[in-house]
Amino acid sequence: xxxxxxxxxxxxxxxxxxxxxxxxxxxxxxxxxxxxxxxxxxxxxxxxxxxxxxxxxxxxxxxxxxxxxxxxxxxxxxxxxxxxxxxxxxxxxxxxxxxxxxxxxxxxxxxxxxxxxxxxxxxxxxxxxxxxxxxxxxxxxxxxxxxxxxxxxxxxxxxxxxxxxxxxxxxxxxxxxxxxxxxxxxxxxxxxxxxxxxxxxxxxxxxxxxxxxxxxxxxxxxxxxxxxxxxxxxxxxxxxxxxxxxxxxxxxxxxxxxxxxxxxxxxxxxxxxxxxxxxxxxxxxxxxxxxxxxxxxxxxxxxxxxxxxxxxxxxxxxxxxxxxxxxxxxxxxxxxxxxxxxxxxxxxxxxxxxxxxxxxxxxxxxxxxxxxxxxxxxxxxxxxxxxxxxxxxxxxxxxxxxxxxxxxxxxxxxxxxxxxxxxxxxxxxxxxxxxxxxxxxxxxxxxxxxxxxxxxxxxxxxxxxxxxxxxxxxxxxxxxx
Numbered sequence: 261x262x263x264x265x266x267x268x269x270x271x272x273x274x275x276x277x278x279x280x281x282x283x284x285x286x287x288x289x290x291x292x293x294x295x296x297x298x299x300x301x302x303x304x305x306x307x308x309x310x311x312x313x314x315x316x317x318x319x320x321x322x323x324x325x326x327x328x329x330x331x332x333x334x335x336x337x338x339x340x341x342x343x344x345x346x347x348x349x350x351x352x353x354x355x356x357x358x359x360x361x362x363x364x365x366x367x368x369x370x371x372x373x374x375x376x377x378x379x380x381x382x383x384x385x386x387x388x389x390x391x392x393x394x395x396x397x398x399x400x401x402x403x404x405x406x407x408x409x410x411x412x413x414x415x416x417x418x419x420x421x422x423x424x425x426x427x428x429x430x431x432x433x434x435x436x437x438x439x440x441x442x443x444x445x446x447x448x449x450x451x452x453x454x455x456x457x458x459x460x461x462x463x464x465x466x467x468x469x470x471x472x473x474x475x476x477x478x479x480x481x482x483x484x485x486x487x488x489x490x491x492x493x494x495x496x497x498x499x500x501x502x503x504x505x506x507x508x509x510x511x512x513x514x515x516x517x518x519x520x521x522x523x524x525x526x527x528x529x530x531x532x533x534x535x536x537x538x539x540x541x542x543x544x545x546x547x548x549x550x551x552x553x554x555x556x557x558x559x560x561x562x563x564x565x566x567x568x569x570x571x572x573x574x575x576x577x578x579x580x581x582x583x584x585x586x587x588x589x590x591x592x593x594x595x596x597x598x599x600x601x602x603x604x605x606x607x608x609x610x611x612x613x614x615x616x617x618x619x620x621x622x623x624x625x626x627x628x629x630x631x632x633x634x635x636x637x638x639x640x641x642x643x644x645x646x647x648x649x650x651x652x653x654x655x656x657x658x659x660x661x662x663x664x665x666x667x668x669x670x671x672x673x674x675x676x677x678x679x680x681x682x683x684x685x686x687x688x689x690x691x692x693x694x695x696x697x698x699x700x701x702x703x704x705x706x707x708x709x710x711x712x713x714x715x716x717x718x719x720x721x722x723x724x725x726x727x728x729x730x731x732x733x734x735x736x737x738x739x740x741x
Contacts, residue, residue: 264731267711267724268704274714277621277658284699288662291699292367298654299342299371299616306649307614308520313512314338314613317505318379322498325478326377333375334498340371343609346620346660347382349421350477350499352484354392355400355675356709357620360660362488364618365495366695367659376494377482381502381609384474385551385559385599388424389417396435399454399679402445403672403729406708409454411435412473418575419557422503423596424473432458453683457484474501481678488681492688506600509608511590520612520634520646521604524549525564525584529641532566537637539626545633548603552580553596562598603630611650618657621710627655663706664694666740672729673740675708684741694739705736 272279286294315338323331344364351358365378388394396411411427411434412419436455439446446454461467467479478499485497513521523530534546544563552560552572560574562582570582570589582592592598600608606627609615611634617627635647665676667684676684703710707728711720721727 263721263727264704264707267715267721267727268707271707271710271714275621275625275710277624278661278703278710278714281658281661281699282703286699287696288363288664288699288702289695291662292363292370292695295342295367295618295657295659296371298657299340302614302616302653303341305614305652307612308518308649309613311338311341311613311615313509314505314609314615317508318500321500321504322377322379325475326482326498330377330482330496330498333377334379334500336375337368337373337377337379338615340368340373341614342367342371342616342618342657343379343381344619344659345381345383345502345617346623347380347499348386348390348392349384349394349474349501350382350481351380351497352477352481352499352678353394353396353398354709355398355406355677355680356663356706357392357660358678358681359663359665359675359706360620361497362495362691363662363664364659365497366692367618369494377496377498379498379500381505382474382477382499383502383602383605384422385420385503385601387418387420387559388412394421397454397679398677399446399450400667400674400677401447401450401669401680403670403674403726404445405725407445409435409438416557420551420553420559420599421474421477422472422501422599423553423557426468426470426473426476427462429463429468432462454679457679457682474504484678484682488678488685489691490685490687492691494688502605503599506605506608507593507596510593510600510604513608513612514586514590520607523638523643523646524604524607525589526568526586527641527643528566528568530638530643531564531568533637533640534564535566536640537633539629539633545603545630545637548601548630550582550598550604551601552582552598554578606630607634610653610655614649614653616653616657617655618659620660621658622713624656624658631655661706661710662697662699662702663708664697664702664739666705666732666736668740669729671733672726673732673736674729675706676741681741686741690741697739701736705732705739 319331319335351361397409399407481499513519546564560572562572572580666673
């Protein structure tokens with residue numbers, strides 16, 4: 261078997277979603293139609309809460325940071341009752357996530373949304389150092405590897421993005437120097453362009469003055485998105501920080517004795533059932549509700565016990581005990597000492613308010629399992645009435661994985677990220693034409709990140725990145741911009 265096909269086959273064996281869509285002859289447009297159908301069917305099932313609070317919170321978030329026009333658009337977009345939830349602190353670092361963000365914008369348009377601004381829910385509870393290199397900037401013009409430009413220092417790699425302070429001008433200058441060090445893969449032309457982007461956008465005084473990195477990411481992402489298309493100003497990306505929304509929802513739901521969150525924290529039978537319900541990895545659902553934050557901004561894993569206590573364990577031998585009476589818990593969340601984690605966010609946004617989640621190749625699998633486990637826990641506790649609406653929600657929505665835009669990289673082609681598209685640009689019609697690409701081809705074009713995510717470091721084939729880049733040059737040259 262040719263080397264590229266071996267890499268692709270390895271990934272298909274490791275992930276059901278990649279296996280399914282990596283063999284699919286459906287086009288990207290066909291897939292958007294399928295996603296629209298999933299959303300509509302979930303809406304037909306109804307929801308425990310109407311979800312307008314999510315629309316208002318997201319619109320307020322955008323209004324404070326951008327404009328009333330953007331806020332109005334975001335409010336309208338969220339009326340479609342669908343979220344893209346694959347981003348971790350924005351798509352500025354991952355070409356795959358970035359193309360998924362634009363793909364989600366196309367879905368909204370096909371569902372009848374006519375606004376200029378696309379709301380994206382970015383989950384910032386992850387550490388700076390993860391698979392998409394949140395410490396700084398990623399670029400894609402090398403056939404040998406994704407190019408990384410650090411802004412935040414290495415000592416901060418375990419800090420969660422949501423509690424990370426904003427960068428300053430000195431950090432940006434150091435980042436630019438990193439592109440000139442010996443052994444760097446950055447060409448002189450690429451260095452000049454990225455430096456100009458840093459000076460023009462990253463160093464903007466309004467952005468530099470922001471205290472939180474997540475707010476800086478929001479502003480950078482929106483500014484850059486105005487530069488991707490030559491003739492289409494309707495695809496501005498708003499990287500709305502999910503934790504800013506879900507924190508407010510958590511406080512609200514904790515006061516509401518009818519909410520799923522209230523039952524999870526204050527119904528003794530439900531707590532016992534959650535403690536007795538485990539994922540395939542052996543984690544209890546009660547381990548997946550809240551994350552604590554230590555003095556260095558690192559995560560503390562917590563567990564809601566059957567007796568209502570909330571102990572936590574952090575780095576080293578760090579141990580902590582959080583109070584769980586409503587006033588204390590609300591105060592801890594307000595002070596960002598505790599932050600809703602992924603499962604709790606899914607409970608509030610999807611299972612309670614009926615917003616269909618569209619994520620990546622992992623999420624389409626684990627979200628379905630979370631739904632089934634939560635249903636199981638409530639049933640164990642004799643609360644079948646709580647499961648009536650969400651138990652049949654379709655949680656398989658998948659949007660972040662296909663890649664359909666490539667750019668030149670030496671003797672190969674690579675996935676196009678935000679920096680590259682802002683430099684080369686494309687027309688709105690060229691973008692829409694790419695929706696005719698077959699899903700199996702889009703997954704081959706997206707193999708860079710799929711392989712990085714799925715295949716363990718020691719099992720990776722030497723030179724795998726170049727193998728993919730050369731294959732794309734030989735087989736998908738028509739999709740280069």
